[in-house]
Amino acid sequence: MDALIPVTRVAGRPIPLRGNDIDTDRIIPARFMKAITFDGLGALAFYDERYRADGSLKGHVMDDPRYSAKGDRIAVVNKNFGCGSSREHAPQALLRWGIKALIGETFADIFYGNCIANGMPIATADAATIEKLLAAIERDPKQELTLDVETRTATYGGETYRVEIPDGVRKQLVDGTWDATRVLLSAAAEVKATAQSLPYVQGF
Amino acid sequence: MAKSLFDKVWQAHAVRELPSGQTQLFIGLHLVHEVTSPQAFQMLREDNLAVPFQDRTVATVDHIIPTDTEVRPFSDEQAEGMMSAIERNCREFGIQLLDRASGSQGIVHVIGPELGLTQPGMTIACGDSHTSTHGAFGAIAFGIGTSQVRDVLASQCLAIVKPKLRRVEVNGVLPHGVYAKDVVLHIIRMLGVQGGVGFAYEFAGSVFDRMTMEERMTVCNMSIEGGARCGYVNPDQTTFEYLRGRRFAPQGEAFERAVAWWRGMASEPGATYDDVVQLDGSSLSPVVTWGINPGQAIGVGERIPSADDVADDEAQTVRDAIDYMGWKPGQAIAGTRIDVAFIGSCTNGRISDLREAAKVAALGKVKPNVKALVVPGSQDVARQAEAEGLHEVFRAAGFEWRLPGCSMCLAMNPDKLIGDQVCASSSNRNFKGRQGSPSGRTLLMSPAMVAAAALEGAVTDVREILK
Numbered sequence A: 001m002d003a004l005i006p007v008t009r010v011a012g013r014p015i016p017l018r019g020n021d022i023d024t025d026r027i028i029p030a031r032f033m034k035a036i037t038f039d040g041l042g043a044l045a046f047y048d049e050r051y052r053a054d055g056s057l058k059g060h061v062m063d064d065p066r067y068s069a070k071g072d073r074i075a076v077v078n079k080n081f082g083c084g085s086s087r088e089h090a091p092q093a094l095l096r097w098g099i100k101a102l103i104g105e106t107f108a109d110i111f112y113g114n115c116i117a118n119g120m121p122i123a124t125a126d127a128a129t130i131e132k133l134l135a136a137i138e139r140d141p142k143q144e145l146t147l148d149v150e151t152r153t154a155t156y157g158g159e160t161y162r163v164e165i166p167d168g169v170r171k172q173l174v175d176g177t178w179d180a181t182r183v184l185l186s187a188a189a190e191v192k193a194t195a196q197s198l199p200y201v202q203g204f
Numbered sequence B: 001m002a003k004s005l006f007d008k009v010w011q012a013h014a015v016r017e018l019p020s021g022q023t024q025l026f027i028g029l030h031l032v033h034e035v036t037s038p039q040a041f042q043m044l045r046e047d048n049l050a051v052p053f054q055d056r057t058v059a060t061v062d063h064i065i066p067t068d069t070e071v072r073p074f075s076d077e078q079a080e081g082m083m084s085a086i087e088r089n090c091r092e093f094g095i096q097l098l099d100r101a102s103g104s105q106g107i108v109h110v111i112g113p114e115l116g117l118t119q120p121g122m123t124i125a126c127g128d129s130h131t132s133t134h135g136a137f138g139a140i141a142f143g144i145g146t147s148q149v150r151d152v153l154a155s156q157c158l159a160i161v162k163p164k165l166r167r168v169e170v171n172g173v174l175p176h177g178v179y180a181k182d183v184v185l186h187i188i189r190m191l192g193v194q195g196g197v198g199f200a201y202e203f204a205g206s207v208f209d210r211m212t213m214e215e216r217m218t219v220c221n222m223s224i225e226g227g228a229r230c231g232y233v234n235p236d237q238t239t240f241e242y243l244r245g246r247r248f249a250p251q252g253e254a255f256e257r258a259v260a261w262w263r264g265m266a267s268e269p270g271a272t273y274d275d276v277v278q279l280d281g282s283s284l285s286p287v288v289t290w291g292i293n294p295g296q297a298i299g300v301g302e303r304i305p306s307a308d309d310v311a312d313d314e315a316q317t318v319r320d321a322i323d324y325m326g327w328k329p330g331q332a333i334a335g336t337r338i339d340v341a342f343i344g345s346c347t348n349g350r351i352s353d354l355r356e357a358a359k360v361a362a363l364g365k366v367k368p369n370v371k372a373l374v375v376p377g378s379q380d381v382a383r384q385a386e387a388e389g390l391h392e393v394f395r396a397a398g399f400e401w402r403l404p405g406c407s408m409c410l411a412m413n414p415d416k417l418i419g420d421q422v423c424a425s426s427s428n429r430n431f432k433g434r435q436g437s438p439s440g441r442t443l444l445m446s447p448a449m450v451a452a453a454a455l456e457g458a459v460t461d462v463r464e465i466l467k
């Protein structure tokens, strides 16, 4: 397995994705999930929100020239982002498009877990803070947004915002233990003992 | 102190606490399907990992398979690639694959229960959000992403934070023509699609006590649409009788010992909950969704809301939904013309769903301009329905009778909406583009309501037809 990769700080241009309840079907439509790898998903992120049937652009924020810089990005979102299907294709598509971290009001549970499992930090803040940050970005989109996982702060255009990252998640990111497989495999004997204590595993 | 089922199951399966604050939780049953697993198996290969608990892992194929042909290779090359990948992966890692040749193939959340794989007191995981379905048996069942599928394959464990627990009590007597689907759509409407985030739901009260296992599955299935991490109903005599004699359920004396253990896992009176919500089932009517998330639902006699009727931060979602669906605020939902009727999915593709829909189908003919599909949830469901002659009832009414699979619930196979067609659907999601057309429109409702809509060519109160 790869070495531990700590994620302490992410910096990149911002991409504001406004709206509540943006579901994973919207982030990546199911018809693009038929490949057996995650490769190539980046170009398909938010496909139906971005393209008309004839392939022309609808004018989604991801195609707005003000946000068209290449390189790492941080998305800023509202409530219940990533609800619906458990598909990890959604964070994978965002990641491959360049979104390396997200800041928002709230996130759906499975989506949240999928992001952390891929070393993508998620920070939350109350509605007023998010609105302030979104407004600052939309006023002047060309600054660099940083998310500091260690200090739990986001900085944009000289302004610093307090954000929330639960202690355990912060520790996973900072220690580089966000990829759980290695951790889970290190307790093989205890796992066996738990299995043996369960009547149904033993066939009653 | 009195304990909930949730606490007992959690405690019995907790391997250890992790430094991250998560619990390493043993998973008693891992269900695998073709769409969310290939990348996980590839990760195992790259890291040289095996599957240590092969006999606690079962795979099937449901999402991509065509429902109009069994011929291989599938005409869709990508679907065929996915199918061959799961066949190869299951062979290589020693996992039982319930494919069409096995006779037990079907939607993963339909076959787990009907084969008796799903049992009370278990932890269950599957790379699919509707894994919550299995909670109907008093199991704690989590939908997971592909990285976690890899984790469970490699270690039979999940690293997971324990959710809070909310008891959702529904009492009263459901009126005639009101089904489990209406109950859960009503719950989501009342608590919101975000209301359950961070919670497990315990469904309790006389309405759930009286429900059959299949009805409980419909409710638990959609817990996730209310944002909950999982949902369950405490196991009782109904649960045990359902399981008795099923293929993977304990047999003989072992079954009696199992019942004793299962009974002991149920929540005790006086158990503590982080939250309790009470709803009245007597006042419900058939529910139809009008919007682009399952919480945007109204009774069939109600009217489409306007953005002015809701809190400020929901107004944009309502405007977006009205715009996408093409409504005029204040319009009645009854009478809305439909183009497609879909009966199936892990929410409502079981034998009791088909029986209820067939009762309605027997009373008329599908309108000529409506394409109507019935897709049984599994090969077992299909065999049972055919034995009862339901397929003939549907065909005589003008429905197509298809092979088991997910079909038009998410349209990863050839069954798709075209353009901005309106579909009356017994599935679970009405998201933009969900049924395969980027501008397709979905109205969620019970299978009986879908059948009624097919006969009328428009959204109809099924109680009018059943009178």
Ligand code: SF4
Residues within 6 Å of the ligand: B062, B063, B107, B108, B109, B128, B130, B345, B346, B347, B405, B406, B409, B410, B427, B428
């Ligand atoms: S029927 Fe629909 S919701 Fe259920 S598993 Fe299949 S695609 Fe998912």
